[in-house]
Amino acid sequence: MPLPTPITHGTVDWTGENPGILLKDAGGDFSAMALFFRVAWSPVGQGQVLLLYGTPGEEKGPLEAPNVMLTDNHDLAGFLKEQFIGRLAAFRNAPAFDALPIRPAQAVRSRGDPMSHRYTETVSGEGLVVELVWEGLEPPKALELTPDQVGTGMHTMFTLLVPAREAQIIVNGHALPGEVGTRVQAGFETTTAFLYFSETWVIPPVEPL
Amino acid sequence: MTRVSINPGRVDWSGENPGIYLKTDPNGEYDALALFFRVALSPYGRGHAAIVLGAPDEACGWPEVSNLIMTDNQRMMRWIVDGWVTRMPTFVGKAGLGAMTWLDCDSVEKRPGNLKTRYSETLRGSGVTLEMIWRDTGPPLPVEVTKANSATKAHEMYSVFLEAKEAQIVLNGTALPGQVTSRQFFGRTMSTAFLAFSETWVTPAGDL
Numbered sequence: 001m002p003l004p005t006p007i008t009h010g011t012v013d014w015t016g017e018n019p020g021i022l023l024k025d026a027g028g029d030f031s032a033m034a035l036f037f038r039v040a041w042s043p044v045g046q047g048q049v050l051l052l053y054g055t056p057g058e059e060k061g062p063l064e065a066p067n068v069m070l071t072d073n074h075d076l077a078g079f080l081k082e083q084f085i086g087r088l089a090a091f092r093n094a095p096a097f098d099a100l101p102i103r104p105a106q107a108v109r110s111r112g113d114p115m116s117h118r119y120t121e122t123v124s125g126e127g128l129v130v131e132l133v134w135e136g137l138e139p140p141k142a143l144e145l146t147p148d149q150v151g152t153g154m155h156t157m158f159t160l161l162v163p164a165r166e167a168q169i170i171v172n173g174h175a176l177p178g179e180v181g182t183r184v185q186a187g188f189e190t191t192t193a194f195l196y197f198s199e200t201w202v203i204p205p206v207e208p209l
Numbered sequence: 210m211t212r213v214s215i216n217p218g219r220v221d222w223s224g225e226n227p228g229i230y231l232k233t234d235p236n237g238e239y240d241a242l243a244l245f246f247r248v249a250l251s252p253y254g255r256g257h258a259a260i261v262l263g264a265p266d267e268a269c270g271w272p273e274v275s276n277l278i279m280t281d282n283q284r285m286m287r288w289i290v291d292g293w294v295t296r297m298p299t300f301v302g303k304a305g306l307g308a309m310t311w312l313d314c315d316s317v318e319k320r321p322g323n324l325k326t327r328y329s330e331t332l333r334g335s336g337v338t339l340e341m342i343w344r345d346t347g348p349p350l351p352v353e354v355t356k357a358n359s360a361t362k363a364h365e366m367y368s369v370f371l372e373a374k375e376a377q378i379v380l381n382g383t384a385l386p387g388q389v390t391s392r393q394f395f396g397r398t399m400s401t402a403f404l405a406f407s408e409t410w411v412t413p414a415g416d417l
Contacts, residue, residue, distance in 0.1 A: 001213045001413075002353035002365050006395040012349035015369045015407040017249070040225065040406035041349050041369060046321040114250045140223070140250060142216035142367065142411050144353070149214060158353065158367045160223050160250065160409050186214035197249045198223045198407035200369050202351050 010202040014042040021167040022192035023178025031178030047073025048108045050123040067096035070105040070125045077102045087152040136165030159199035167193030217414035222251035229376040230401035231387025241385040243378045256282025257317040262305040270310035279314040296361040343373035368408035376402030
């Protein structure tokens with residue numbers, strides 16, 4: 001619940017939407033991973049970015065399951081890669097991270113209804129059409145997380161979580177392998193397919209010694 | 210005070226909700242009010258809208274006066290107008306809100322450019338082109354508002370505000386009269402022109 005002081009202490013790092021799909025194989029390892037960003041404000045402007053690890057265990061991945069970032073704001077993709085994604089262990093530790101190419105996106109489109117049955121984001125560019133599909137959507141939850149509860153370990157974060165029980169990452173018409181798994185966020189068991197709307201990452205002020 | 214990580218309330222809607230309130234006399238009433246909505250999530254689906262009250266105290270609609278709403282989701286906006294806008298202090302008792310004409314919106318285009326210098330939202334439809342323009346915006350300000358502190362006095366709210374020093378409401382090529390002024394909001398003096406991103410409204414659990 002909101003604190004009684006209306007202005008949250010700290011500096012906004014970025015704000016926007018940040019849905020994702022993390023698929024796992026039968027052994028529990030990630031088989032395909034995608035994060036999508038629709039950023040309303042950042043120090044390098046607005047924009048949309050798709051991060052796709054079609055083959056998380058390899059540096060590049062084959063044409064049908066590449067590791068790539070597609071974006072309409074190259075500076076934003078670089079900012080998110082270095083300042084945000086690079087602080088998330090599951091992405092930073094992947095072989096693809098260091099050499100991940102940033103390519104232009106020609107079109108980005110959302111469809112569906114996050115409070116109904118199905119929601120999608122479709123990103124096209126560089127000969128790729130990547131469709132992220134979330135289904136089995138649960139009611140939205142408003143979260144307020146402290147630095148010890150977020151992947152970066154350094155932000156206060158506000159977001160609106162819509163968990164999905166089913167999801168697909170479709171590249172040029174072919175669904176990447178893997179299943180939605182489970183995870184725990186702030187003591188709440190949820191899934192590895194999620195919509196996040198109205199998400200704000202705030203760098204807390206430095207506490208005096 | 211310790212945070213509660215998962216708000217036990219009901220999420221009502223979420224999206225973007227910037228506004229421009231203009232006065233010709235800094236000590237007088239508002240002469241023009243405008244709110245824009247880009248709703249990402251609501252029980253009535255997604256959509257866009259803009260409310261313009263160019264004659265806030267006149268119980269009359271478009272085209273006689275510039276009181277109108279443009280939207281691509283009427284049902285959603287009827288719900289938001291009734292539950293939120295009518296409760297906001299700036300809009301309470303404004304005859305133009307009840308009399309505004311409802312128009313269909315065919316397209317919405319934002320031009321973010323450099324967010325610090327100029328940002329605009331343009332809506333077209335029903336023979337109307339509406340442009341809302343914000344200039345000279347400040348840094349983003351994260352806000353979290355309790356029911357007691359909120360504009361509606363009925364909801365909790367999270368958002369990111371950027372104040373603008375200048376702004377215009379342009380209807381079919383003509384700017385509505387008035388300038389940006391200041392008001393007391395969130396316990397501080399703030400501009401009456403603002404961008405509001407990542408805004409979520411929640412009905413507190415105790416009121417469900």
